[in-house]
Amino acid sequence: MKNAYIRIILLYILMQKGDVRMKNDRQNTKMLKGIKAKLLKILLPCIAIAIISIIVISYMASKKIIVQEAKNLLRAESKMNAKELETWTTGILNTLDMLQNTLETVPMDEETEKTYLATTVNMNQDFPNGVYIGDDHGKYIDMSGWVPDADYGITERDWYKEGLTHKSFAFGTPYRDADTGEFIVSATTLLKTSNGAKTVAAADVFLNYASKMVSDIKVMDDGYAFLVDKNSHTILAHKDQKLVAQTISSDSKDSYVKAVADKIDKKNGKVQNVTVGNTVYYVEVEPITGTDWVLVSNVKESTVLEDLKGLQTRIILILVLAMVIIGFLIERIVHIVVEPIKTLTKDIGKITDGDFTVNVQTKGQDEVAAMGNGMQKFIGTMRNTIGTIFSISGQLNQQAENSSSVSEILYRSAITQSTSMKELNSTVEELANSVTEVAENTTSLAMIVSETDQIGHNAS
Structure with missing residues (x-):
């Protein structure tokens, strides 16, 4: 009976452990899946954010550097082109200054002046009409063959007024020639004379060379430049001939010219x-030394950033490829890290189900290996404990069997004693009956004796 009771208890415990094992298996599966997924969910976004941040920062830094280098290159090209124009204007002014020096230092009468001025005609292709002079006394000498009208007022002319303010040859305000339609600028100066007259020497310089030079300028392969008189804001040279001679102002029809109007005076x-609209231009305004002109050079930002856009596309492709590779590597690393935990968890599940035959295999010297070694020690301890429990259980079982035999002997003795007691009880009952009969007989005898004694008294 007792053995059966122990077996029932053990069976119940095993059934409970079986239920726990099934629950633990489901929980362990969810847990393992959850750990790996959780690590990937944390690591992949963090790495993606880090890589994207690095690339964005690198892109912005590259853009800043490229833009700065492009602006430096624009400034350098603008200065170089301005220097070419300066070389041209300086060459003309130096030639004219030598003529001025001759006119001022060499004594000449009017005829000699005419002869000398005649040598200046076609001397330079930029001022083919040579040098002409005029004073406030009405003298005017022009050996180009042009004859002024009778009412031609010398002192009222712009070239004469400009010349009065110059001590050496300098350019004035450009204008369009009425006969040729070409742009001309008068280079004028006040001559030192001995007759007390205010004499001005002038030369009409054609801007054909400057116009061609400016029209041929290509800034960074895609940009262009144009020449502007800073005083009048008149366009002197432009690749678009329709804009030549137009005045730059906020009323200009050309959107870019209109937008650049307020930049002319800001150096x-x-x-x-x-x-302009959605287009951004980088603009450099470079003055031409010795003149009131400025060279306006520009290039589109999109041109500057064209190579950067190609780099951006390549960076995006590299980013995607890097994310795929890094994602795969992280998944493998997480798998390698989680796999020992998964194996250890399975072993722990077997142990919780009562299987202490498991041997926990560990590698390395990390925390997981330490935990595995600890579990192996625990298994050894539990094996010894279970062995001791089984030994004690055997002893208890043997004692239980011995107690059962003794109980059976005692039971049989009790039955024998019970039978004897029943027989003794019957004997005692018969004895009581006999005693009762004797008592009754004794009472009868006593009554007879009493009666006899009474009869004896009566007889005496």
């Missing part, structure tokens, strides 16, 4: 940004 040594 701060920096490349300026001009936005």
Whole structure:
């Protein structure tokens, strides 16, 4: 009976452990899946954010550097082109200054002056009409063959007024020639004379060379430049001939020209940004030394950033490829890290089900290996404990069997004693009956004796 009771208890415990094992298996599966997925969910976004941040920062830094280098290149090209124009204007002014020196230092009468001025005609292709002079006394000498009208007022002419303010040859305000339609600028100067007259020497310089030079300028392969008189804001040279001679102002029809109008007078040594619609231009305004002209050079920002856009596309492709490779590597690393935990968890599940025959295999010297070694020690301890429990259980079982035999002997003795007691009880009952009969007989005898004694008294 007792053995059966123990077996029932053990069976119940095993059934409970079986239920726990099934629950643990489901929980362990969810847990393992959850750990790996959780690590990937944390690591992949963090790495993606880090890589994207690095690439964005690198892109912005590259863009800043490229833009700065482009502006430096624009400034350098603008200065170089301005120097070419300066070389041209300086060459003309130096030639004219030598003529001025001759006119001022060599004594000449009017005829000699005419002869000398005649040598200046076709001397230079830029001022083919040579040098002409006029004074406030009405003298006018022009050996190009042009004869002024009778009412031609010398002192009222712009070239004469400009010349009065110059001590050496300098350019005035450009204008369009009425006969040729070409742009001309008068180079004028006040001559030192001995007759007390205010004499001005002038030369009409054609801007054909400057116009061709400016029209041929290509800034960074895609940009262009144009020449502007700073005083009148008149365009002197432009690749678009329709804009030549137009005045730059806020009323200009050309959107870019209109936008750049307020930049002409701002020379701060920096490349300026001009936005026209959705297009951004980098603009450099470079003055031409010895003149009131400025060379306006520009290039589109999209041209500057064209190579950067190609780099951006390549960076995006590299980013995607890097994310795929890094994602795969992280998945493998997480798998390698989680796999020992998964194996250890399975072993722990077997142990919780009562299987202490498991041997926990560990590698390395990390925390997981330490935990595995600890579990192996625990298994050894539990094996010894279970062995001791089984030994004690055997002893208890043997004692239980011995107690059962003793109980059976005692039971049989009790039955024998019970039978004897029944027989003794019957004997005692018969004895009581006999005693009762004797008592009754004794009572009867006593009554007879009493009666006899009474009869004896009566007889005496």
